[in-house]
Amino acid sequence: MKSTTIKTLRTKLDLNPHAFAAVLGVAVSTVYRWESDKVGYKIDPLQNRILVALVPKASASLGDKIRKNLVEHGPLVALSKMLEDIL
Numbered sequence: 410m411k412s413t414t415i416k417t418l419r420t421k422l423d424l425n426p427h428a429f430a431a432v433l434g435v436a437v438s439t440v441y442r443w444e445s446d447k448v449g450y451k452i453d454p455l456q457n458r459i460l461v462a463l464v465p466k467a468s469a470s471l472g473d474k475i476r477k478n479l480v481e482h483g484p485l486v487a488l489s490k491m492l493e494d495i496l
Contacts, residue, residue, distance in 0.1 A: 410452065410457060410460055410461065412443060412446050412450075414460075414464070415440075415443045415444050415460065418460065418467050421467035421469070422463070422468070422472035423472040423473070424472050424475060424476065426444075428475065428476055431479055431487070432475055432479060432484055432487045432488050433456055433459065433460075433488070434456075459492070459495075462492075462496060463491075463495055466494065466495045471494060471495075474490065474491070475487055475491050478490050478491070
C-alpha cells in the first residue's frame, strides 16, 4: 500500500496518528514511517489486509466509532468492532 494511501485513509477516518496506531497495534513512529515516502518500510500482512479492507469504508463516522471504542474499551475491542464494521 502506498504511503499516500495510508495517510489519506487515516485522514478520511479523521484519526490522529496516535489513535490510528493504537487501533492497528503499532507504535506511532510506525504510522509516521508508513506515511513517509521512505523506501523499505514493511507492513505486516495482517495489518495490510486490515488497511486494504478499510479503504472503501473509510469515513469520519467510522473514525468516530473507532475513537469512541478506543476511549471506552481500549484498542483490542476497538479493533474487533472496526473489523465487524468493515468485513
